[in-house]
Amino acid sequence: MIPVRVGVFGLLGSGNLGNDGSLQALLGYLRAEHPDAVVDALCGGPEAVASRYGIPATRLHWYRGEYRTASRAGAIAAKGLGKLVDAVRTAAWVRRHDVVIVPGMGVLEATLPLRPWGFPYSLFLLCASGRLFGTRVALVGVGAAAIGARPTRALVRWSARLAAYRSYRDALSRDAMRAMGVDTAGDEVHPDLAFALPAPPPGTPPDPSAHPRPVCVGVMDFHGGDDDRGRAEEIHRRYLDGTTRFVRALAEEGRPVRLLTGDACDAPVVAAILDAVDSPLVTAAEVTSLTDLMKETAAADTVVATRYHNLVCALKTGTPTLALSYAAKSDALMGRMGLAAYCHPAREVDADRLLEQFRALERRSPQVRQTLAERNLVAARQLERQFTALTAALFPGTDHTTARQEAA
Incomplete structure (x- = not known):
């Protein structure tokens, strides 16, 4: 044959x-x-x-x-x-x-x-x-x-x-x-x-009294979409400033932060955040595949991410996730996985509002993990x-x- x-x-x-x-x-x-x-x-x-x-x-x-x-x-x-x-x-x-x-x-x-x-x-x-x-x-x-x-x-x-x-x-x-x-x-x-x-083996659910697990923050070299060319730099500055302020606030609370990427072009955004925050609690993960990304998100308390497949990896590993949404596909994905309430616009990142959503998500972490386990089976x-x-x-x-x- x-x-x-x-x-x-x-x-x-x-x-x-x-x-x-x-x-x-x-x-x-x-x-x-x-x-x-x-x-x-x-x-x-x-x-x-x-x-x-x-x-x-x-x-x-x-x-x-x-x-x-x-x-x-x-x-x-x-x-x-x-x-x-x-x-x-x-x-x-x-x-x-x-x-x-x-x-x-x-x-x-x-x-x-x-x-x-x-x-x-x-x-x-x-x-x-x-x-x-x-x-x-x-x-x-x-x-x-x-x-x-x-x-x-x-x-x-x-x-x-x-x-x-x-x-x-x-x-x-x-x-x-x-x-x-x-x-x-x-x-x-x-x-x-x-x-x-295949997802990595599930980790032990986080113990609040133990050493804190990291918050993974997935960043992106984001300048808007095809119809945003005229204000691409403005969108990028707003996105970078809001994301940096959010990461700084977590570090000031003593939370370890792991910066994730999804494309080689995202490296300058990581470098800019590391330079602006300048804290030993903020580190960058070296990832070369979605398998690497899933290992990082599986080890995290919570994930906040922009790129679509950063979100997929976090949701696949059952980790509570908040989307910095830059397109309707991200909102649709979060809705499909039962997390429609945890989307924040990437074009208008408001660090204070983002922190409120993040804390609300963390308060519901056990329920969210159960929901994601069920949705992943589906x-x-x-x-x-x-x-x-x-x-x-x-x-x-x-x-x-x-x-x-x-x-x-």
């Missing part, structure tokens, strides 16, 4: 831990359910993906300066040429596969600054090539949001329409695609793929259904559910 050729696609291996965690969860599913599949990637950081996950990987863009601002004529011409070359390269890569999967990630949204001829164009090339060559392209557990810029919206809408399979990580994403003119009648909603990752069952649906849609010749039942 000829093995199925599976490609994975996205900004993977580029420093974003959430994207790589989605890939890790997908590879876990493929290795468990389809061990004979031949897997490779077309991605942003092929060297990192190949070394970390043991699969062959090809660079997403021909032009290596794709994500640098082009001001000189030569760089502008190279970028333009790169778009043409990428169309050919992407089509040739897609044609070699039976199935291509885009694992998780916010590939159908513009909640952070985004240019249409960047990743939206790459995703459109992928989905159009899949339709052209009969390769099934699946957008699995992806995030979506309403997009104002017309070129970006058009590319995202057509990418979704051309995909053979779609599922979303929340109902808001499905609703957004429906509002943008995509027929979502057959599309399902399941928890974020990162909830399928998420695990829902993701089992996601993977069963994915097998039925992309690997129709294999009935692994029946095989497992017969083996039992």
Whole structure:
């Protein structure tokens, strides 16, 4: 029997831990359910993906300066040429596969600054090539949001329409695609793929009389979304000032604080907070994966975080969590896990109000931990259904559910 050729696609291996965690969860599913599949990637950081996950990987863009601002004529011409070359390269890569999967990630949204001829164009090339060559392209557990810029919206809408399979990580994403003119009648909603990752063993519930466990504060190089470019620096200053004041207040109360990141670009924010607070109680964690993040959040009393997958990791480990929410996806995630009351706007961080919410959350810590344990069991069952649906849609010749039942 000829093995199925599976490609994975996205900004993977580029420093974003959430994207790589989605890939890790997908590879876990493929290795468990389809061990004979031949897997490779077309991605942003092929060297990192190949070394970390043991699969062959090809660079997403021909032009290596794709994500640098082009001001000189030569760089502008190279970028333009790169778009043409990428169309050919992407089509040739897609044609070699039976199935291509885009694992998780916010590939159908513009909640952070985004240019249409960047990743939206790459995703459109992928989905159009899949339709052209009969390769099934699946957008699995992806995030979506309403997009104002017309070129970006058009590319995202057509990418979704051309995909053979779609599922979303929340109902808001499905609703957004429906509002943008995509027929979502057959599309399902399941928890974020990162909830399928194994969590570290649960720690002992915190003892108030013992040495205090840390508060994890997940920070982000946040400048607003795609529609906030005109006031990006103002938003960033307000976010950094409010978060710094919150961390300082915890340190002054004698609380240990661990600063977490979710992307390589967050390092300057960590450095700025450490410099401003200047306390031995405030330290920065070195994390290179969602597994590392989960170990940090599992050891914490409480987590306050901005990045979406910082929140996922904290919730997955059952740690009471407060979201510095920068997009509706964060509010939806917190609501799904029973913590809708513990969201604070990242664009307008008010340190005093944030401290009030934080203390209210800590007072309910035992009840919150119980709620998260229950919600995580529900998420695990829902993701089992996601993977069963994915097998039925992309690997129709294999009935692994029946095989497992017969083996039992």
